[in-house]
Amino acid sequence: MIVLDKITIRFGGLVALDAVSAEFTAAVSGIIGPNGAGKTTTMNLISGFITPTSGKVLVDGDDILRMPPHQRTRWGLRRSFQREQIADDLSVWENVLAITDNLPGSRSDRRTEAEQAIDFAGVGKLRHRLGASLNTYERRLTDLARCFAGRPRLIMLDEPAGGLSPEETDHLGALVVRMARLSDAKVLVIDHDVDLIQRICSETLVLDFGRRIAFGPTREVLNDPAVKAAYLGVEHA
Numbered sequence: 322m323i324v325l326d327k328i329t330i331r332f333g334g335l336v337a338l339d340a341v342s343a344e345f346t347a348a349v350s351g352i353i354g355p356n357g358a359g360k361t362t363t364m365n366l367i368s369g370f371i372t373p374t375s376g377k378v379l380v381d382g383d384d385i386l387r388m389p390p391h392q393r394t395r396w397g398l399r400r401s402f403q404r405e406q407i408a409d410d411l412s413v414w415e416n417v418l419a420i421t422d423n424l425p426g427s428r429s430d431r432r433t434e435a436e437q438a439i440d441f442a443g444v445g446k447l448r449h450r451l452g453a454s455l456n457t458y459e460r461r462l463t464d465l466a467r468c469f470a471g472r473p474r475l476i477m478l479d480e481p482a483g484g485l486s487p488e489e490t491d492h493l494g495a496l497v498v499r500m501a502r503l504s505d506a507k508v509l510v511i512d513h514d515v516d517l518i519q520r521i522c523s524e525t526l527v528l529d530f531g532r533r534i535a536f537g538p539t540r541e542v543l544n545d546p547a548v549k550a551a552y553l554g555v556e557h558a
């Protein structure tokens with residue numbers, strides 16, 4: 322279970338998150354909301370880029386915010402970014418192997434884990450290609466391999482389907498569901514593609530201007546009048 326407990330984050334006068342609470346129990350859960358709602362800020366908090374003004378995050382009972390950021394990777398935290406972070410001058414293999422540098426275990430164990438992650442994401446054929454030569458879809462798949470490497474316990478994906486075609490989005494969505502099934506990890510997905518969220522996330526949190534406006538089973542949340550109002554007239558990126 323992922324518990325957000327009254328998270329408040331202020332940037333100067335801006336309240337990016339305002340006492341947001343939610344308890345995610347699903348294998349794959351969503352966070353949606355208009356631009357600037359506080360979605361990425363939530364992931365930045367959990368991964369350690371920012372500290373909250375107040376509040377707690379518990380994952381399976383572990384107090385994530387008390388761990389130094391590098392320890393969070395060892396613990397099992399993985400994430401992808403809205404602008405994916407594949408190193409241009411490293412091969413796909415090296416990009417995935419890099420994640421395992423901080424993990425416990427022997428060098429050969431870590432290579433095996435990287436290998437399994439590459440197989441999982443179906444990027445074996447690209448293993449020698451440099452990051453710079455990959456298209457958006459190939460980068461997103463490499464991102465998924467990086468998130469799957471080692472023994473993830475919490476995987477956070479920030480707009481994994483951004484810039485993908487409908488077919489690519491379908492395939493990526495199926496991989497995300499498999500990712501949760503094949504690992505012990507809970508997966509949190511941010512996306513503007515509400516159809517994708519509806520297909521793959523059993524629970525969803527909706528943020529708007531830093532406030533929780535709905536949380537619960539995705540289908541119910543999407544029918545909530547407050548959610549419809551927040552989306553009304555908003556053209557999604």
Ligand SMILES: Nc1ncnc2c1ncn2[C@@H]1O[C@H](COP(=O)(O)OP(=O)(O)OP(=O)(O)O)[C@@H](O)[C@H]1O
Nearest residue numbers: 332335337354355356357358359360361362363403
């Ligand atoms: N480090 C920061 N310093 C100051 N303000 C910030 C910082 N990070 C985010 N913000 C502001 O906090 C608010 C929430 O931003 P956030 O990136 O979480 O939005 P988002 O929901 O991910 O939006 P999008 O869909 O556009 O990615 C925005 O008003 C943003 O400008």
Ligand SMILES: [Mg+2]
Nearest residue numbers: 360361362403
């Ligand atoms: Mg964002």
